[in-house]
Amino acid sequence: MDKRRGLPQRKPDLEFYLHRVFRKKSFRPLQREVISAVVEGHDVFLQASTSFGKSLCFQLPAVIGTGLTIVICPLLALMMDQVNALQAIGVAVSTINSNTPLAERRLILDDMLSGHPCTRLLYVTPELCQTDSFRRNLQVIHRQEQLQRIAIDEAHCISEWGHDFRPAYQELRWFKQNLTNPPVPITALTATATPRVRSDIINILGLDTTQLRLFNTPSARPNIHYEVRYLQEYSDDEDQLRNLLKWLNAIQSRRTARIGAEAATKLPPISGIIYVGLRAMSEKLAAELSRESNIAAVAYHAGLAAQERTRIQALWTSSKPCESKDGKPSPTFSIIVATNAFGMGIDNSHVRFVVHWTPPRSFEGFVQESGRAGRDGRAAASLVYYSPQERDRIGDRLSRDAENLKNRGGPKPHVESQLKNHAARLESFQKVIRYCESITKCRHDMIKDLFGDFELEEMGSQRPPSSQAMDSRGGMSSSPCDFACDFCKEGRGGLAKRQAKMAPDYMMQVMYEGYD
Numbered sequence: 301m302d303k304r305r306g307l308p309q310r311k312p313d314l315e316f317y318l319h320r321v322f323r324k325k326s327f328r329p330l331q332r333e334v335i336s337a338v339v340e341g342h343d344v345f346l347q348a349s350t351s352f353g354k355s356l357c358f359q360l361p362a363v364i365g366t367g368l369t370i371v372i373c374p375l376l377a378l379m380m381d382q383v384n385a386l387q388a389i390g391v392a393v394s395t396i397n398s399n400t401p402l403a404e405r406r407l408i409l410d411d412m413l414s415g416h417p418c419t420r421l422l423y424v425t426p427e428l429c430q431t432d433s434f435r436r437n438l439q440v441i442h443r444q445e446q447l448q449r450i451a452i453d454e455a456h457c458i459s460e461w462g463h464d465f466r467p468a469y470q471e472l473r474w475f476k477q478n479l480t481n482p483p484v485p486i487t488a489l490t491a492t493a494t495p496r497v498r499s500d501i502i503n504i505l506g507l508d509t510t511q512l513r514l515f516n517t518p519s520a521r522p523n524i525h526y527e528v529r530y531l532q533e534y535s536d537d538e539d540q541l542r543n544l545l546k547w548l549n550a551i552q553s554r555r556t557a558r559i560g561a562e563a564a565t566k567l568p569p570i571s572g573i574i575y576v577g578l579r580a581m582s583e584k585l586a587a588e589l590s591r592e593s594n595i596a597a598v599a600y601h602a603g604l605a606a607q608e609r610t611r612i613q614a615l616w617t618s619s620k621p622c623e624s625k626d627g628k629p630s631p632t633f634s635i636i637v638a639t640n641a642f643g644m645g646i647d648n649s650h651v652r653f654v655v656h657w658t659p660p661r662s663f664e665g666f667v668q669e670s671g672r673a674g675r676d677g678r679a680a681a682s683l684v685y686y687s688p689q690e691r692d693r694i695g696d697r698l699s700r701d702a703e704n705l706k707n708r709g710g711p712k713p714h715v716e717s718q719l720k721n722h723a724a725r726l727e728s729f730q731k732v733i734r735y736c737e738s739i740t741k742c743r744h745d746m747i748k749d750l751f752g753d754f755e756l757e758e759m760g761s762q763r764p765p766s767s768q769a770m771d772s773r774g775g776m777s778s779s780p781c782d783f784a785c786d787f788c789k790e791g792r793g794g795l796a797k798r799q800a801k802m803a804p805d806y807m808m809q810v811m812y813e814g815y816d
């Protein structure tokens with residue numbers, strides 16, 4: 301073990317820190333292995349499904365021994381959630397971001413440069429890591445042997461082939477190039493990376509492949525029931541709304557049948573998210589749903605004031621019974637109707653369903669958003685409403701975006717980078733189409749295929765033992781679907797029947813691509 305970074309000589313008792321500092325009973329499968337590799341000083345790449353508990357994999361090592369862990373985070377909200385949660389359990393954590401007052405910034409930097417920082421974790425933006433002054437400070441801390449490691453959250457943002465490309469992430473290559481002798485270990489974490497994005501993460505960050513430890517969990521979540529609802533030809537918003545209400549009412553009836561009407565009224569509401577493409581749609585749909593006595597729905601989008609968004613999120617996360625309407629029993633459902641402004645970092649464990657009102661624009665976005673459901677490990681559902689008309693509308697818009705990019709001009713490398721990222725977005729949307737239009741494969745398996753889980757296994761990635769089983773190709777696959785998708789439940793015939801009711805003049809694209 302590396303004495304220079306102040307890591308303890310004896311193997312640390314990870315359980316002790318888990319119980320005493322983080323107040324958790326036990327590690328989730330694979331967490332201990334990842335944390336051990338981080339503590340041993342390896343470069344680590346972790347691709348784990350939404351809600352796995354990736355943050356603990358760098359937070360727990362950070363509180364062992366001395367020294368500072370720098371955490372790079374792309375979103376202020378995500379950063380603040382983690383910082384607040386760590387402060388609440390007494391961990392010495394700070395953040396420097398655009399909202400940090402100058403005086404506080406000075407105090408943090410004084411501590412960092414003191415030679416024996418009290419701060420264990422410092423959350424920063426990738427943009428801050430590009431500045432000369434911050435880089436100089438990091439070099440000083442490194443020379444003082446107090447820079448324990450660097451954790452890069454949402455590491456897929458580094459790749460132009462990723463759905464959330466952020467140019468400042470590419471400059472994080474500076475760490476391995478400049479913080480040498482000894483190199484500072486890096487932990488890169490993501491929930492959504494395709495093979496191309498993974499290879500960018502490893503190459504751009506310059507992770508040491510001779511000692512890099514790879515870990516992954518299956519990209520599809522076993523507790524989520526995945527389903528695609530095919531909209532019939534000429535159906536309109538009202539038909540779709542009726543379809544959704546029928547589904548919700550069936551859920552309510554099953555609940556009442558199981559526990560009785562009286563007991564059901566005392567339970568917290570069933571939480572769900574409906575993702576829509578436009579702000580106006582989120583307002584309209586929330587208003588329509590709220591007309592139902594058993595639903596409390598609220599719109600959430602970037603057009604609302606920040607305070608209002610925080611208030612809505614807090615109310616929706618609280619899981620308190622909703623206010624009753626006109627003296628009637630309190631609503632059974634608490635639904636947030638959101639644009640994709642509501643996404644990363646939403647850690648509400650009791651979301652039971654995520655509905656995509658229109659096809660998601662990117663496959664990675666779909667997996668992130670549907671992954672907001674069932675974070676408590678209990679059964680949850682992902683529903684996507686799909687029609688070829690909507691498919692073509694989104695496809696056309698993406699093509700127009702490409703034209704606009706070409707016409708806009710600008711410095712060549714910049715335009716090239718944007719076009720590459722745009723090509724990646726088109727590719728990602730093609731995956732959404734394959735996912736929605738395929739009627740010959742389990743949706744869990746499709747998600748794993750489209751994320752290249754199999755390739756990760758071939759690269760020697762370690763996975764939770766419980767997720768390993770033989771798949772139809774004779775290789776290792778994650779746990780079986782167990783009827784938790786529409787294909788496994790209804791079979792090819794059932795899906796074909798539903799799909800045939802869509803507009804007949806639109807051919808399904810996957811047939812041309814030979815995916816099936």
Ligand SMILES: Nc1ncnc2c1ncn2[C@@H]1O[C@H](COP(=O)(O)OP(=O)(O)OP(=O)(O)O)[C@@H](O)[C@H]1O
Nearest residue numbers: 324326327328350351352353354355356491645647
């Ligand atoms: N061992 C554990 N036992 C119980 N709860 C845990 C454990 N590890 C993490 N958690 C909890 O799981 C939740 C999800 O953790 P975290 O936010 O790190 O997930 P994530 O993998 O980053 O997911 P996402 O990519 O969706 O943001 C948090 O509330 C966290 O406190």
